[in-house]
Amino acid sequence: MIRSRHPVFASRRRAILSALAALPVLFAFPALAQTVATDPLPSWRDTASKKAIVTFVERVTTQGSPDLVPQAERIATFDNDGTLWAEQPIYFQLAFALDRVKALAPLHPEWKDQEPFASLLKGDLNGALAGGEAAIFDIVTVTHSGMTTDEFETIVSDWITTAKHPVTKRLYSEMVYQPMLEVLAYLRANGFKTFIVSGGGIDFMRVFANRVYGIPPEQTIGSSGKLGFELRDDKPILMKLPALNFNDDTTGKPVSIQLHIGRRPIAAFGNSDGDLQMLEWARGGGGVRFALLVHHTDSEREWAYDRSSHIGRLDKALDVAQAKGWTVVDMKADWKTIFPFGNK
Amino acid sequence: MIRSRHPVFASRRRAILSALAALPVLFAFPALAQTVATDPLPSWRDTASKKAIVTFVERVTTQGSPDLVPQAERIATFDNDGTLWAEQPIYFQLAFALDRVKALAPLHPEWKDQEPFASLLKGDLNGALAGGEAAIFDIVTVTHSGMTTDEFETIVSDWITTAKHPVTKRLYSEMVYQPMLEVLAYLRANGFKTFIVSGGGIDFMRVFANRVYGIPPEQTIGSSGKLGFELRDDKPILMKLPALNFNDDTTGKPVSIQLHIGRRPIAAFGNSDGDLQMLEWARGGGGVRFALLVHHTDSEREWAYDRSSHIGRLDKALDVAQAKGWTVVDMKADWKTIFPFGNK
Numbered sequence: 001m002i003r004s005r006h007p008v009f010a011s012r013r014r015a016i017l018s019a020l021a022a023l024p025v026l027f028a029f030p031a032l033a034q035t036v037a038t039d040p041l042p043s044w045r046d047t048a049s050k051k052a053i054v055t056f057v058e059r060v061t062t063q064g065s066p067d068l069v070p071q072a073e074r075i076a077t078f079d080n081d082g083t084l085w086a087e088q089p090i091y092f093q094l095a096f097a098l099d100r101v102k103a104l105a106p107l108h109p110e111w112k113d114q115e116p117f118a119s120l121l122k123g124d125l126n127g128a129l130a131g132g133e134a135a136i137f138d139i140v141t142v143t144h145s146g147m148t149t150d151e152f153e154t155i156v157s158d159w160i161t162t163a164k165h166p167v168t169k170r171l172y173s174e175m176v177y178q179p180m181l182e183v184l185a186y187l188r189a190n191g192f193k194t195f196i197v198s199g200g201g202i203d204f205m206r207v208f209a210n211r212v213y214g215i216p217p218e219q220t221i222g223s224s225g226k227l228g229f230e231l232r233d234d235k236p237i238l239m240k241l242p243a244l245n246f247n248d249d250t251t252g253k254p255v256s257i258q259l260h261i262g263r264r265p266i267a268a269f270g271n272s273d274g275d276l277q278m279l280e281w282a283r284g285g286g287g288v289r290f291a292l293l294v295h296h297t298d299s300e301r302e303w304a305y306d307r308s309s310h311i312g313r314l315d316k317a318l319d320v321a322q323a324k325g326w327t328v329v330d331m332k333a334d335w336k337t338i339f340p341f342g343n344k
Numbered sequence: 345m346i347r348s349r350h351p352v353f354a355s356r357r358r359a360i361l362s363a364l365a366a367l368p369v370l371f372a373f374p375a376l377a378q379t380v381a382t383d384p385l386p387s388w389r390d391t392a393s394k395k396a397i398v399t400f401v402e403r404v405t406t407q408g409s410p411d412l413v414p415q416a417e418r419i420a421t422f423d424n425d426g427t428l429w430a431e432q433p434i435y436f437q438l439a440f441a442l443d444r445v446k447a448l449a450p451l452h453p454e455w456k457d458q459e460p461f462a463s464l465l466k467g468d469l470n471g472a473l474a475g476g477e478a479a480i481f482d483i484v485t486v487t488h489s490g491m492t493t494d495e496f497e498t499i500v501s502d503w504i505t506t507a508k509h510p511v512t513k514r515l516y517s518e519m520v521y522q523p524m525l526e527v528l529a530y531l532r533a534n535g536f537k538t539f540i541v542s543g544g545g546i547d548f549m550r551v552f553a554n555r556v557y558g559i560p561p562e563q564t565i566g567s568s569g570k571l572g573f574e575l576r577d578d579k580p581i582l583m584k585l586p587a588l589n590f591n592d593d594t595t596g597k598p599v600s601i602q603l604h605i606g607r608r609p610i611a612a613f614g615n616s617d618g619d620l621q622m623l624e625w626a627r628g629g630g631g632v633r634f635a636l637l638v639h640h641t642d643s644e645r646e647w648a649y650d651r652s653s654h655i656g657r658l659d660k661a662l663d664v665a666q667a668k669g670w671t672v673v674d675m676k677a678d679w680k681t682i683f684p685f686g687n688k
Contacts, residue, residue, distance in 0.1 A: 072560060149602055193562070206606045216416060217606025218537070218562075227602055229595040229621055236621070236628035238602050245603075251573040258493055258571055258582050259589075260604055262550045262561025277573055277580070284580035 040186035043179040043337040049292075050334065052327045053183060056290040060266065061190045067288040071191040075265040077257060077278060078184070080198035080205060080222075082271040082312040083294050084213060085176040086165075086339075088303040090125070091311065092172045093200050096159050098125070100143040108142075117142075137244075145225055145242040149203060152240055156207040168344055173212050178337045180294075183269070184213055192267070195219045197257055199249035199274055203240070221260045223248040253278035266290065276317040279326065291326040293317060298332035301343035384530040387523040387681040393636075394678065396671040397527060400634040404610065405534045411632040415535040419609040421601060421622060422528070424542035424549060424566075426615040426656040427638050428557060429520040430509075430683075432647040434469070435655065436516045437544050440503050442469070444487035452486075461486075481588075489569055489586040493547060496584055500551040512688055517556050522681045524638075527613070528557055536611070541601055542566045543593035543618055547584070565604045567592040597622035610634065620661040623670065635670040637661060642676035645687035 044050040060069040081087040090098075101111075101120050111117035116135035119127035129135055144152070160173050168175065184194050196205060196215055202222035209220045226241040248256045254277050257265065267290040268275070268282035279291040295314060296305050306314040321328050331338070338344070388394040404413040425431040434442075445455075445464050455461035460479035463471035473479055488496070504517050512519065528538050540549060540559055546566035553559045570585040592600045598621050601609065611634040612619070612626035623635040639658060640649050651659040665672050675682070682688070 072554075075562075202603070202606070210416075218419075218604065220606065224603060227599045229598045229625070231624065236598065236624045238598060238625075254573045254580065254582060255571045259546070259568060260562065262546070262564065280575065280580045281573070281582075 040189065041179065041182045043182055043335060045334055045336055047330075047334050049327055049329045053186075053290075053292070056267065056288065057186065057190050059288050069266055069287065073263060073266065074187075074190070074192040075195065075261060075263050076187050076192045076267040076269070077195045077197040077253075077261075077265040077282065078180070078268075079270040079272070079275045079278070080196050080200050080209075082296065083177075083269055083275070084180050084184075084196070085172070086302065087312050088305070089166065089311075091200070092165075092175075093204050094139075095163065095166075095172070096156065096204065097139050097143040099159060099163060100155070101139060104142065140225075141242045144201060144204075145240040147240055149227070149238045149240060152203055153207055156204055160208050168339075168341075170339075170341060173208050174341055175339055176212055177294075177335075178340050179335045180269070181213070181340070184215070187267070188214065193219065195221060195257075195261060195265070197248065197253050197268075197278055198222045199247070199252075201225075202248075221248060221256050223252075249274045251277050254281035257281065268292070269294070270317070271296065272312040272314050273317045274312075276320060279317070279321075283324070283326070291321070291324075292329060293321050293326060294329045295331060297330050298335075298338065301338045302331060303344070304332075384533070385523065385526045387526055387679060389678055389680055391674075391678050393671055393673045397530075397634075397636070400611065400632065401530065401534050403632050413610055413631065417607060417610065418531075418534070418536040419539065419605060419607050420531050420536045420611040420613070421539045421541040421597075421605075421609040421626065422524070422612075423614040423616070423619045423622070424540050424544050424553075426640065427521075427613055427619070428524050428528075428540070429516070430646065431656050432649070433510065433655075435544070436509075436519075437548050438483075439507065439510075439516070440500065440548065441483050441487040443503060443507060444499070445483060448486065484569075485586045488545060488548075489584040491584055493571070493582045493584060496547055497551055500548055504552050512683075512685075514683075514685060517552050518685055519683055520556055521638075521679075522684050523679045524613070525557070525684070528559070531611070532558065537563065539563045539565060539601075539605060539609070541592065541597050541612075541622055543591070543596075545569075546592075565592060565600050567596075593618045595621050598625035601625060612636070613638070614661070615640065616656040616658050617661045618656075620664060623661070623665075627668070627670070635665070635668075636673060637665050637670060638673045639675060641674050642679075642682065645682045646675060647688070648676075 041050055041053065059065055059067040060074065062068065078084055081091055085092065098120060101117060105111055105121055111121060116128035116131050116138055161171070163172060164170065165172055165175055187194055194215055196209055196219065198205060200222045202220060202224045205222050206217040206220045209215045210217065224245040226243040226245045228239040228241050230237055230239065246252065246256065253275065257278065264285040265282040266285065268279045269292045270279055271294040283289045283291045293314065295318070296303055296312070298304060305312065306318060318328070385394055385397065403409055403411040404418065406412065422428055425435055429436065442464060445461060449455055449465055455465060460472035460475050460482055507516060508514065509516055509519055531538055538559055540553055540563065542549060544566045546564060546568045549566050550561040550564045553564045554561065568589040570587040570589045572583040572585050574581055574583065590596065590600065597619065601622065608629040609626040610629065612623045613636045614623055615638040627633045627635050637658065639662070640647055640656070642648060649656065650662060651657065662672070
């Protein structure tokens with residue numbers, strides 16, 4: 001037939017053949033779509049960690065379950081550094097502070113002869129931190145106080161939308177763990193209220209926690225400095241003062257949970273010894289409880305560190321978790337994906 | 345007619361006449377019912393205070409309004425003593441503390457020679473409080489520390505469900521202001537998140553705030569003592585320690601709002617000089633803001649007090665409110681009902 005040789009018809013035939021070839025895919029698609037839609041944790045491999053999370057959520061949320069927990073009591077708390085986002089090669093908030101020291105240096109010519117600033121400005125982080133807690137206090141003080149809360153929010157907002165991670169060259173706010181974002185969304189879809197309880201700065205995290213994790217400021221808890229209220233030209237302001245208010249780490253975490261939430265979490269997620277007491281506190285209540293540690297085991301896709309790390313040391317908490325049967329995520333084995341953009 | 349003279353029929357006739365007499369009421373009822381259903385503040389008289397509340401809520405919540413506020417930013421903060429419940433003749437938490445001193449006295453024979461306890465146990469409150477802040481600190485310390493948070497919750501729960509107000513003989517938790525309960529419900533129905541920000545004790549209020557006000561623990565903010573985490577027989581506990589953590593009054597209120605909520609309220613409600621800075625803070629943000637003071641003007645149905653009162657002094661805040669045009673509730677003129685059960 002002439003028609004079949006005509007390019008237009010040949011083209012049409014190819015189209016029909018293509019359509020036929022696609023049929024199995026089309027038939028398969030609804031099932032595929034359903035699988036994707038019903039798997040709340042698609043970035044998790046089907047290992048014991050994922051099963052433990054799903055089993056826990058189903059036990060405490062299924063109508064008729066003997067372990068059903070009223071929705072108002074479904075409180076879940078998450079550490080931030082190393083649990084929701086990465087913390088290598090240095091805590092991201094420290095990276096922020098170092099960038100701020102550089103930005104402020106022109107206003108402080110005296111820093112070139114004054115530690116820890118002199119070392120920092122020469123790019124010698126280890127030299128700067130050799131001063132220990134006093135050095136860190138000095139760095140935090142000059143970068144996190146002396147401005148209003150509104151001014152600080154603007155400074156952090158500018159930084160978090162521009163500063164890049166030294167290894168991945170991604171925005172720090174992109175270096176969040178895709179599997180943990182799924183856990184947050186899964187819990188909220190099941191009536192949980194999700195909170196951050198972090199050693200990180202409360203005013204720092206609140207700038208991006210809502211956008212990045214879907215956790216609003218009133219559910220973001222962290223370390224804090226003292227604040228001072230004043231009327232400046234009849235306009236009320238809160239000044240960030242150069243004094244520690246609360247260190248939200250280790251035994252501080254159950255304390256801040258009581259102070260800010262006033263209920264004991266039924267699930268808690270961490271990654272280091274700094275989270276041990278929070279996990280103990282969550283597990284110590286009655287009924288079904290869940291405690292999870294993220295163990296950084298993937299040196300290729302992320303970083304591998306635990307017992308001897310200066311950052312996010314996981315030593316005693318790992319022993320306790322193993323002894324008490326808490327869920328320990330093996331990042332390398334349990335996670336299909338690390339970051340939303342892929343790997344390190 | 346014989347029938348009409350018979351008592352049964354006479355009775356029936358009266359019944360019919362009563363039914364006819366009731367007809368206008370029955371016809372009127374649907375309109376009445378509708379009015380009640382659509383009036384979110386039925387215990388408020390139609391005065392300027394009520395209009396100001398409704399106008400504010402409609403401006404910030406009506407789709408298309410130039411003043412529309414996103415739901416997540418609809419934060420409203422309420423003082424408790426004198427704003428949500430009564431505070432005369434003494435703060436109810438002080439009544440709790442005094443009852444606890446009496447209950448604990450058998451365990452402390454030394455108190456009969458030791459102030460402020462000796463005076464208290466003789467029923468001489470003024471004598472006990474003559475010791476000023478140190479006396480109050482001693483009373484608060486022995487009644488609010490030395491037990492776990494769980495034990496304290498049980499103690500308060502027992503008290504709040506049994507102790508009676510000396511004047512009304514009602515449970516303290518009944519002495520809440522019906523018009524303010526309506527404001528709380530009205531705001532929540534319009535997408536607001538309602539918080540308590542009170543000088544009262546945070547652990548004390550949380551025992552009843554959820555049941556009485558519909559405000560969950562994580563939205564109840566107040567003064568607090570230090571807490572200590574420990575494992576006791578491998579069971580985690582939080583001990584209430586004999587030291588002040590935070591005094592949530594005057595300039596403390598904006599500070600605790602920043603610490604716990606991290607957003608500036610767009611509406612704030614108080615009744616005393618202790619609430620002035622919270623109201624300033626709420627009013628100091630951009631856009632439409634609302635600040636309200638409850639002025640206790642009704643000596644018959646409640647209590648009348650303001651500038652010279654030791655409890656709930658309203659002096660400077662009243663001047664500021666009048667100068668800045670904040671809403672000042674005249675309790676006697678603005679409220680149809682005071683308490684859910686009626687009046688004092």
